[in-house]
Amino acid sequence: MTPETTTVTSIRLAAPDGSPLPAARAGQYVTLRIPEGGDPAPVRSYSLSAASAEDGYRISVKHELHGVVSGYLTTTVRPGAAVEVAAPRGDFILKEGTGPVLLISAGIGVTPVLAMLHELAASHSGREVWWIHGARSPREHALRAEAHALLVSLSYGREYVFYSAASPGECDGEHIRAGRLGKDQLITLGVPAEADAYVCGPARFMANITDALTAAGIDSSAIHSELFGALSSINPGLTRSAGAPPHAPAGPRATGPMVTFARSGVSTPFPDGEGSLLELAEACDVPVRWSCRTGVCHTCVTPVLSGDIEYTSSPLDAPAGGQALICCARPESDVVLDM
Template identity: 35%
Template sequence: MTSLALLLWIVSGIVLQLAIYLGIGFWRHWQDYQALRHRAAEFNLPVAPLPPVEAGDTPAAAWPAFRTFRVERKVVEDAAQSVCSFYLMPQDGQALPPFRPGQFLTFRLDLPMATGGTEQIVRCYSLSDAPRPDGYRVSIKRLLPPVGSQVPPGRSSGFFHDHVDVGSLLQVRAPAGHFHIDRSDAPVVLIGGGIGITPMLSMLSWCLNEQPAREVWLFYGVRDGSELMMQAHLEALAAAHHNFHLRFCFSRPLAEESARSADHHRGRIDVRLLRMELALKPYHFYICGPTTLMESLVPALEDWGVPDAHIHFEAFGPASIKRRRAATSPATIPQNGAEDAGIVVTFAQSGKQFPWQPAAGSLLEFAEANGIAVDSGCRAGGCGTCQTTIRVGEVAYRQPPDYDPEPGTCLLCVCVPRANVTLEV
């Protein structure tokens, strides 16, 4: 036998041994795997791959600045004829990016003036339907002044009701906002007070379309049945979906509404009602409504023991709602930020200077509290109306704004000073 043949025999033996070793190892692993599967089946444990990352969890592509939309439909939604829905279609006919249910649209409006000409203002309104690729819907309530007060009626809401009709063209910024429903399967409680129902309608429609097995409660508070928006539609949804539970809450019900079915409650939405209706489950609460509702309900939920991470809200003037736990959370107070003493805020155009008071909230609220008028829209960092030049100093954001401010500027509604700052207002 030659040395070459001997070498080939040795190599063949080594390869054979490796093959046998790998085969035995594979067989043992296969046996262990089958044993685990049988054990999982025995104890009724699920064997499934990890769920894929949802495409909807990534930010949707949006258009820059404002885009022209045409009003396709205008629908009165309540018996009091105080709420109108406006169905909007993009004039360019291009598909629309999906939005997160609960977000809002920003409108740039040219309001007619009594002296002639127009005045441009920016206002934000919540989307009131689930995402669709061909159009959006907003539902707007005509804002009337309180009886006997000198407060003027809502200019933008009155403009929509009186001057915006089918065929009208509107300038619209892409959907924005941090208040939106999560995509988990956790049971959810939606609470809408008055026109605060609009983002709840968007969340509800999305849940019933995309997560029909998810447990959803809707508590809808108004003064009486004449103010209910889309009542028949909501009742039809509750009848069609056994996981959807609907409760109307009337603070001042009419005589004929005092003895209605179990889905009607006499009184305001409060934590006592929630404790009576809801089981002990890890609900997520989404709340939108007037400040009075928020000021009573959010602290009451905290006292009930609802985790801070399970309470999500948007008020009419959101910065005015203070969360007890969030007030001392590092996530909401910037490092080396506005909690430091001795900070002075200077407003250049007005020539005023004030020592910073962290309890004031945002720089927008601080300016307003000191008699300095600042144009604002969403008050949540989404529309850019309160964008202001920073002459000196720097600011910190309490939450990431949806609107991207220009270099050297800030959004007063969602920021506080880090040090002495001079603002161009």
């Protein structure tokens, strides 16, 4: 365990018997279940900040207020402790190519793009790499020395760091600037229009950065992003409004298989009787995506991190392996969904 800032701690994960871990791609995440965290055991997903065959996985966890899992990982867990970890997954990965790469992040969103930077440095990439990061101050800038060293090792590395609340004198350095990283700041940098961009951070930050990249002439297909937390809802015909935070459903506790919404941090038994996983998510105010609700459109397709599901009506086309159409699915066993 390595403290990175007062609120961020890096943790190495390895197999208890020392056997090799499943291969991981830079940008992917792992899902952890913490048996000591309560009943049911809480589940959370964390992007890998580094992964290698020699050193195993590394996650860098920010201690969130009232965060059961982050609090346990940053203040309670000790070397040698056992946690349940699913194999790495996710499509936010570095694409092959020779053109410029933009790695853009804010706050703890630095973790997956840092793993990408490690991959580029390890391969001695000759690509032009732009590292653009926003933080409140140097004191809250996790893994900054590591990122800087990796960029120095690259032949064509560029570094731009923005501090939104730095004290006088804390913005010394050619690559450090005062102010919040946003659309105007990014356009001013003059990023190349032929670049592939990888963006991670809060939803509003990513929306602003995506607008800026589009304005800079970068094709939307070359802009890749990863959102921490649940995806936004897609609910046709419903006016978007600020909903309640995810929670256990109202009423008596059910007795069906345990359903865990990993990104939203909710675990609850599946209700007795009829119903779907989509309906349970709605009862928990978990952000959901749907359109047809009949297994046709695939808008509700959701990764199943563990467990088995069954369909109450057969989908028109089955989803890819490891995924489910939650609008017409029920759990056959305890399940963990990536939502």
